[in-house]
Amino acid sequence: MQTKLQSLIEVATSTVIGFIVSLIATFAIFPILDIASTPIKNFKVTVFFTAVSILRSYIIRRWFNKPTAEPKSIDKTEWMHCFECEIEMPIKEKDGDVFCSNCGLIHRNFY
Numbered sequence: 001m002q003t004k005l006q007s008l009i010e011v012a013t014s015t016v017i018g019f020i021v022s023l024i025a026t027f028a029i030f031p032i033l034d035i036a037s038t039p040i041k042n043f044k045v046t047v048f049f050t051a052v053s054i055l056r057s058y059i060i061r062r063w064f065n066k067p068t069a070e071p072k073s074i075d076k077t078e079w080m081h082c083f084e085c086e087i088e089m090p091i092k093e094k095d096g097d098v099f100c101s102n103c104g105l106i107h108r109n110f111y
């Protein structure tokens with residue numbers, strides 16, 4: 001399981017590598033397609049498509065993170081993501097509330 005920082009580092013690394021690979025690729029594809037360009041134009045095109053790519057990834061990720069309509073049934077062996085521990089942790093139920101079994105953080109929104 002990744003921490004939020006590890007996720008950020010992975011996304012940033014992927015974006016930077018993707019940008020460099022795409023920039024290099026513009027120097028291959030534009031001459032093949034007889035598109036007149038300059039290194040500055042190649043850079044601008046790559047910046048544009050990188051921005052489009054980040055937006056696409058964000059929208060798809062948020063879409064797949066939508067809560068489902070049916071509430072999950074809670075049982076004592078279930079694990080949930082704890083925003084304090086930043087990992088999946090077993091949960092405890094007490095008086096109708098659900099808590100992280102590690103740090104005691106209350107989980108009010110279980111979809």
Ligand SMILES: [Zn+2]
Binds near residue numbers: 082084085086101102
């Ligand atoms: Zn916790």
